[in-house]
Amino acid sequence: MSRRRLEGCDYVEISTRNDALFFDTSAVLVQSPGRKLTILSFRGTQPQNAINWLTGVSARAEYFPAGGKVHGGFQRGLRSTWPVLQELLLAALNARPICDALAHSREKYLSPCGAAKPEAPVSMVPAPITDAIPEEKELLPSLYITGHSLGGALAVLAAALLYAQADAGVFGRDRRQVRSWIRGVYTYGQPMVGDAAFASMNGDLGKKLFRHVYRRDIVPRLPPRIMGDFMHFGQQYDSSEASWMPGTRPARQAISLGLSNLVGVLSWFTQDVVPLQWVRLPFSWGDHSPLNYMRTSLEAAPGEEFD
Template sequence: MRVEAAFVPVVDQYPVVGPSTPGKPVNPIINRLLQVRQGLYEREAALIMATAASWSYSDVTTFADVMSRRGFGGGNAVSINLQNDALLVGTTAFLLQSADRRVVVLSFRGTEPRSAINWLGNINAKVEPFHAMGYVHGGFYRPLLALWPTLSPLLGAALRGMSLCDVSQRAMEKYRCRPTGADAAISGQVAEPDYDDECDSRAPMFSMAGASPAGEAPAAGEEDEPALYITGHSLGAALAVLAAARLYTVSILHQWHWKKLRGIYTFGQPMVGNQEFARRYERGFGHMLFRHIYKNDVVPRMPPLTAGNFRHIGEEYHATDQAWVYQSKLVSQARSFVGSTLTGVMASLMDQLAGIPILGRIPFPYSWEAHSPVNYLRVSQMSRATAGMYGG
């Protein structure tokens, strides 16, 4: 497990558009994210989440630099990387915090093209039970289970308004060797208590300044509470949905963390659960899950029917030449992995021959080239511009 933190540089200064107080300047981007209601699709938020999801394939320093241009200058970014090749587990999550700590973004890295472990996990579609709420894709769920004990307390601290930079330093402290027992007495040091890794308001792992007694949510007005967004592309999108489902399921988080979630924006997301999982969580947070699909991207049609009956949940948005457009009919599963993969590869090859009139007109139901995050980022940029919003 590797935890790394980076300060988000102040690259672009956004104009003040309203009254501000010392130490709390008004940032129109952050304010807009704060004003979004649960279940309301926001094109500006979609662009910011598409940017975070696309740049989650980079290192934390690059991620922080890019997100500074999206209004997060002066904030903090943390990456949590987990790799265990023998267990076919390899994933990375990013936590982004605005300068005023009022907006938190959780972004998961997707399938890395050169990672055999990611690919093997993706095709390992054997289902596993999810909190007695149905079954989910095991290759997606196992990485989240392994990452959660470290990710959860960091997320909980950020949602209490605590500095991610300070908290991440404390996170790394727990891996340092310390004298214990008799050795501690000899050296005059006292061993720190071992807190539960779960994001539990009764026993916070990080007892930092700024948290209320017993780790409860700060007694601030609702307008001052941090707003949470979750995002990801490809495998990262599947992890985003599973993370939201876990947050929704764990009752102690549901009490005061869940109301802070404004939306889950996914891009090129595969299906993650069976019909029972879809039925239960569609009622729970389907109205807050916004899935984006670029043209004939093959991944949203996966896993195939040969792997079992999987279903999408949430609202679906398809790409046009200029914007994301809501679609009432959800995409269905591909029939087989081999057939859809070969078709997707052929479509990608034909895209390179689009200048040849005959070849350029051959229709393909699936394409791997369409799955590239650059497609999702480009449409999100056009969609925001088409809506006539302010520049970012």
């Protein structure tokens, strides 16, 4: 955040893990000094983490609160962090310090046996702000949600859940106010998360969803068709020599998990291990590396993401 000219931010990291239910979720919430800018970032798949991989392949569809069906593993991963995340996001929405909200949440959920539980919810009255930095004064109150790979899928579901809860009045604010607070969802190498009904129910959110796909990354083509009918929504951006450009062909589902992964591994091998420039396969695991997404994004001028 300091490299993006926002110093002195508060951040909270929330991690949950349950091997039996196949999820290991980590999210970081960042709040700017003036409390106008909030960023929610979900960690992507860790290559050595078997539970992360099991989260991805446990794709049995589950109903989403606002309608449609979504990837079961992704939904369980998000729901595991949501009780605390929801309270922190409520505090951020109301310009309250997220660190204070975290302390309240710990008392609420993790008080020792016999300890008194807090009776009053986190105040909805904004606290005085004394340490805002000049660059932040021009910003509107904004929430950005982001993630790579598995983290991108969780980012989309988190935004959709916020939309659904805003419609249900969970945040005690007008639905339009909560929805306008969500300024953008930026995902990188994101797999598909839901079916056609889920995509259509989130048409308005799709205007704020920017999916970035690096070259022939295999993950945006997953889950494969054999695991169910999934589809993307939102705006796709493809990599180019000049950073990111609007995509012309949305990523479509691969056919099978085994064959697609085999092709993806072979493509990575011919790209990075034994370079064979004349071999061009349709999918690649090598193109999924976050390093590729970071390098391409660095071609953009600092601050463009806030325009």
